[in-house]
Ligand SMILES: [Ca+2]
């Protein structure tokens with residue numbers, strides 16, 4: 294059963310072209326690759342040094358991290374998993390060269406074990422046994438950057454259960470200093486790195502799923518941070534955050550997903566660590582505007598089926614679909630018939646046109662003018 298679930302658990306990838314104007318983005322067909330059970334986070338990097346990007350996936354439900362080596366044609370090989378220990382529940386994975394040997398390593402936040410696993414890479418897609426670092430309670434997200442400017446990769450870890458961030462400075466040899474903790478808002482669940490005040494020192498943006506807010510912590514460049522500034526998001530349930538200069542003014546901006554409102558909130562940065570009021574955008578299907586459109590369509594359909602003329606039209610169409618069937622005359626001019634919709638296509642056509650549901654055999658009554 295578990296193996297079946299493992300096979301079924303998969304990650305999807307889409308390929309999209311670079312959009313240079315406000316044209317709608319076109320997506321090609323996605324391909325699914327197995328990853329493990331409960332894939333929760335993904336990171337990319339060339340872990341085997343062949344010049345092609347590979348994937349690292351944290352599988353929360355089977356306590357593993359999987360690596361899918363990339364092929365030259367854009368496809369990926371079967372996952373190779375590393376087990377991280379019972380009930381480790383890895384939720385986030387990052388890639389960096391923590392021991393500076395030129396081979397990429399993995400960092401995995403284990404939300405069940407309150408640790409971060411460091412897996413030194415062998416440069417061929419395999420990894421050495423994991424080194425375990427203490428994090429806060431419920432580490433849910435992890436980011437890799439050099440927070441103290443010593444050229445050695447460090448870690449920022451959002452601890453959902455202890456409402457804080459762990460900053461874990463790297464020694465450059467694969468070992469790390471004890472974590473320093475920085476208080477955030479309630480339930481930090483996602484962390485991203487950018488330079489929001491343009492002082493070349495990395496800053497942090499943290500999504501607080503417990504309070505529906507975003508905390509921005511400006512870095513001092515020595516591994517310490519200023520007190521967080523807190524911004525509201527467009528919903529009470531925030532998901533993940535992305536950083537980038539979305540309006541091209543040279544200042545880093547924020548985009549955060551609102552899982553309850555089905556929107557994305559964008560906060561345009563002012564370039565000094567402050568942000569303009571948020572703007573909300575529909576996140577696609579399920580957004581407010583889309584929902585209104587669906588409701589209007591649904592209302593029209595329901596109304597249409599309620600009118601005698603439209604109902605007759607539906608029945609005439611249904612009669613054509615069910616050609617060859619027996620029609621039985623019933624009392625009062627009513628026609629009754631049974632039709633066997635042998636093919637799925639017919640069944641779908643029938644369903645679409647008549648608006649009734651059932652199994653293979655259908656029975657309904659109504660006046661048919663045809
Ligand atoms: Ca390395």
Ligand SMILES: [Ca+2]
Pocket residue numbers: 438439440441442443444445446447462463
């Ligand atoms: Ca560093």
Ligand SMILES: [Ca+2]
Pocket residue numbers: 487488489490491492493494495496511512
């Ligand atoms: Ca900065």
Ligand SMILES: [Ca+2]
Pocket residue numbers: 537538539540541542543544545546561562
């Ligand atoms: Ca900007």
